[in-house]
Amino acid sequence: MNILNKTRSMVLAAVFAAIIVILALTPFGLIPLGFMNATIIHVPVIIGAIVLGPKYGGFLGGIFGLASLWKNTYMPNPTSFVFSPFIKVGEYGGNFGSLVICMVPRILIGIVAYYVFRGVLKIWKGKSKAALAAAGAAGALTNTLLVMNLIYLFFGKEYGMAAKGLTDGVYGVIIGIIFVQGVPEAIVSAILTTAITQALFKVMKA
Template sequence: MQNKLSSTKYLTMLGLLAAVEIVLAFTPLGFIPLGVTKATTIHIPVILGAILLGPLAGGILGGLFGILSVIINTFQPTITSFVFTPFYNLSPDFHGNGWSLVVAIVPRICIGIIAAYIFRFLHRMFTSEIVSFAGAGLVGSMTNTILVMGGIYLFFGRQYAAAKGMDFSALFQAIMTVVGVNGVLEAIVAAILTLAIGKVLFQIVKRS
């Protein structure tokens, strides 16, 4: 789809989606209450950019998401922010490092790349906008949850468990619960929003 856009329109849409990301990151709009949890929506512009502009744009927007995560966790830290930023240390025992940047940024880049190719695959297989948009939103969101939580377990497992006040032996089950509950709820929200917003933007792109 990105080939149908002039470079000016491509960059304009990329800039607009990046601006939306920043607004979502620093306002309550980035989180939708779902009763027992909150669904993150900051990755929605990443998925939309991947669908409409391609994997390169998706990767760029995903990288921005990761950088915003580093900034937020540095200046508005929580007890586990050290897994997302090397610039915040809760204590000598709970501190970030270079792997924090990997956990914060790499999965978010992968959101955009994977969502773009999932959309293209589904669009070829089913030629259905509903399946293509919803599927890309679902898989893109789950990519974020699985890779972030997997990175936390791999690089910061013992520190993260201790910060959460649990035994390391219980961490894997706790992470699987996050993926199965929070992750699935976020993925459903992402699928719905990607479908609703993406269909509108898709028509605009086709007319460009």
């Protein structure tokens, strides 16, 4: 990579990072679908990974994780303890597992999305739209599946009580969230990733 390309990549990464922080800390990171609000904070992570590569994708995912950590620490809600080891909500407090939940899935968003994009392109040559849509959906599902299952692993009972007042059937709640929230978010992510990345590729080639 020559100096010009490296500089351009760093500038683009900084722009994507700024967008992630803005989306994470403001209501702009949510799209109302009528029955729910779809999170789109992972979309710039996915697009950044596709455009800049998996290393930048992991970096941008880390920015997403840090923004989430900050928000859950300083703007907590009843279940923020699963994302921040620095707070206690009622009788429930975060721990090292909170950092794993907050950071690991977000770092993997861009990495998974990049390799899904490349994999689909390799299998279906010329099908860039399909590859972009698959990458968008895969990145979103990586976040949802890992976050929710790690929450169950580290804080199953505590999360059930804090979120729904449940002591039993917590994994059923987790599965419900994955389908009710995760699937629509994956569809929205696939659409946005395809549209925005295609436009960005055209601008970069101009």
